[in-house]
Amino acid sequence: MQFIDQAEIEVEAGKGGDGIVAFRREKYVPAGGPAGGNGGRGGDVILVADQNLQTLLDFRYAHHFQGENGGRGGPNNRTGADGGDRIIEVPCGTVIYDAHTDEIVGDLVEPGQRLCVAKGGKGGLGNKYFLSNRNRAPEYALPGLEGEKRTLRMELKLLAEVGIIGLPNAGKSTLISSLSAARPKVADYPFTTLIPNLGVVRKPNGDGTVFADIPGLIAGAHQGTGLGHDFLRHIERTRLLLHLIDATADDAIANYQIIQEELHAYGRGLPERPQILALNKVDAVDKETVDAIATQLSQLTQVPVFQISAATRLGLDPLLQKIWQSLDQLASIEVPTLTGL
Known part of the structure; x- marks a missing residue:
């Protein structure tokens, strides 16, 4: 097995799902009433320390990791599904830096230790959120927010007494x-x-x-x-x-x-x-x-x-x-x- 103790990767969290414009049809509800659901949250990118790994070799061939996008909101006030998190396993002893600022993002030492390196975007709001006494039938919704993007540098420092x-x-x-x-x-x-x-x-x-x-x-x-x-x-x-x-x-x-x-x-x-x-x-x-x-x-x-x-x-x-x-x-x-x- 080739020993690699430095690697650089790009991580991109998932985009939040869009909110939608929808109305329900009920008696005595003006314009049917707003019922557009919010979009789901975008998936995070998370690093997890794995004691079975001894090298950063895998990251020589895979450089880009992305969380899943959140689902679009649905009618009848249904919220879109949250995007799945992207889990990346790294060896215990890995130090993570922001590649542009050299700031230390985290240090994964213990097996199973987790570090979120990119937060998923929030889901957009559906038109139900904008219901008010002045606006009983809002016809607009918000798109989901983009997930965080960053370039990371990883260094493996062996854990030995x-x-x-x-x-x-x-x-x-x-x-x-x-x-x-x-x-x-x-x-x-x-x-x-x-x-x-x-x-x-x-x-x-x-x-x-x-x-x-x-x-x-x-x-x-x-x-x-x-x-x-x-x-x-x-x-x-x-x-x-x-x-x-x-x-x-x-x-x-x-x-x-x-x-x-x-x-x-x-x-x-x-x-x-x-x-x-x-x-x-x-x-x-x-x-x-x-x-x-x-x-x-x-x-x-x-x-x-x-x-x-x-x-x-x-x-x-x-x-x-x-x-x-x-x-x-x-x-x-x-x-x-x-x-x-």
Whole structure:
């Protein structure tokens, strides 16, 4: 399945039905009496979050969505039928923007959550509505109103509690495959991972926690360099960041700093997000060198540095214990949401 996390669509709510001019024929009623019914309401366009969807791929082929028009009013004061709403299913975690103003229209996070993005037009009034002492036989009615039209931009932001970040080839995909049932493509060249990978890691109590392997960031990612700019948005919702650093790199400290600079440049609360540091591929470097790198990182960050090998599962148990402990401490904090919602 192709992973698409951005899409633009046009939505148009249904037009309200027209009111009509009609008269009933009854004794003692002047001119038969007005009896034209009102038109029905136009259908809304509604987005619904569906937990079974993982991508916005469907919207690459379908761009225009329209609600049903309301029915025309009928004689004998019958109101026209309301137009059917157009329901559009989107993945959980979809943020909706007005494409022209960049205003946030809504954020669909919970399964089944609904958002009306275009209201249907009101039905027109029939001539019965205009009956008065001065006008006992009105011969005019109103047309239905047009439904709302707008262009929307949708962005999918993955819902994961733990985001795994690091430079290309830091071992993120290998780690998520070791911790979960996810089987991402793994190879020894930059940008092996072209899309975010999700994996469910089981806690000791059996509960599942979603980990997201974010494609490799590089220097300048926040400005659109490489792949990072496309996927930085996916770590905005995470509660905890797991920063993976390659112990075999020429300068592991510089690599750590590159990622931190990109998080600060991107902003949106990412620099303040709690982080756990893990030095990966320690089985490929002598112990003395690994300890020296870990000590430098710890002195620089004032936090402990875990030494692991994702490929051999070395050191993963202590790392997971720290992750569970950190998530428990953050349990009372809501998943970060976008400003202005």
